[in-house]
Amino acid sequence: MITLDLIGFQELQDELSKELAALRSDKVVTVGIHEEAGNVESGELTMASLGATHEFGADIKHPGGTSYGYASKAAADRDEVRFLKKGAGYMELGVTQPHDIKIPARPWLEPGVASATPEVLNTIQDGMEAGQSMDQILEAVGVVAAAKVKVYMTELKTPPNAASTIRKKGSSNPLIADGHLRQSVTHKVSVGPVTEGLE
Structure with a gap:
C-alpha cells in the first residue's frame, strides 16, 4: 500500500506557485x-x-539571359560548358532562355x-x-x-x-x-x- 505524507504539502505547493509566478x-x-x-x-x-x-x-522563374560557353581554351578542348560572367570567358556559345529553377x-x-x-x-x-x-x-x-x-x-x-x-x-x-x-x-x-x- 502506498501512502503519501501530506505534512507541509500546502506550503510546498505555495512555494512552487511563487517560483512559477516569479518566472x-x-x-x-x-x-x-x-x-x-x-x-x-x-x-x-x-x-x-x-x-x-x-x-x-x-x-x-528565371528571366534567362545568362551567358554560357567555354571559360578557357582548355575548357573548349574538353568540351566543358559553364555559365560565364558577363564579358568573361574564352568563347560564348549562347544565353539561357527563361526557365524555372527549383530550389529544394x-x-x-x-x-x-x-x-x-x-x-x-x-x-x-x-x-x-x-x-x-x-x-x-x-x-x-x-x-x-x-x-x-x-x-x-x-x-x-x-x-x-x-x-x-x-x-x-x-x-x-x-x-x-x-x-x-x-x-x-x-x-x-x-x-x-x-x-x-x-x-
Missing part, C-alpha cells in the same frame, strides 16, 4: 535570422528571405533548434538553481540555441548541391558558401508576441 514573463526569445541581418551582399534579397528559401525551398527545401532552423533541446533544458534548470532572472535565462537559452543551429547548418549535407553549384562555390555543403548566412543566425529577447517570422 512568468511577457518576454520571448527568438532564434534565427532577424531583420537586422540586412541584405545579401549580391543584391536586394534579405538574409532572412535567403534563410527562408533554404528552409522551405522555392520555385524561381533544406530545413535548418526548425531541426537546428530542436537539436538544442537537451542543452536548453539544462540551461533553464541551471539558471533557476542559480537564482537568475527570466531575462538572464532567456539570454542564455538564446545563446545555446543559436550555437546549435549554426552547428546543424555546418553539418547539413542533404539534399546536396548540384554539380554546377559545387564548381561555382567550391563546396558541397548546401548552406555554406561564404559563411554569411550562418553568421546571420542570432537570438533576440523581446517582449511578445513575436512579430517577425514566416507563418
Whole structure:
C-alpha cells in the first residue's frame, strides 16, 4: 500500500506557485535570422528571405539571359560548358532562355533548434538553481540555441548541391558558401508576441 505524507504539502505547493509566478514573463526569445541581418551582399534579397528559401525551398522563374560557353581554351578542348560572367570567358556559345529553377527545401532552423533541446533544458534548470532572472535565462537559452543551429547548418549535407553549384562555390555543403548566412543566425529577447517570422 502506498501512502503519501501530506505534512507541509500546502506550503510546498505555495512555494512552487511563487517560483512559477516569479518566472512568468511577457518576454520571448527568438532564434534565427532577424531583420537586422540586412541584405545579401549580391543584391536586394534579405538574409532572412535567403534563410527562408533554404528552409522551405522555392520555385524561381528565371528571366534567362545568362551567358554560357567555354571559360578557357582548355575548357573548349574538353568540351566543358559553364555559365560565364558577363564579358568573361574564352568563347560564348549562347544565353539561357527563361526557365524555372527549383530550389529544394533544406530545413535548418526548425531541426537546428530542436537539436538544442537537451542543452536548453539544462540551461533553464541551471539558471533557476542559480537564482537568475527570466531575462538572464532567456539570454542564455538564446545563446545555446543559436550555437546549435549554426552547428546543424555546418553539418547539413542533404539534399546536396548540384554539380554546377559545387564548381561555382567550391563546396558541397548546401548552406555554406561564404559563411554569411550562418553568421546571420542570432537570438533576440523581446517582449511578445513575436512579430517577425514566416507563418
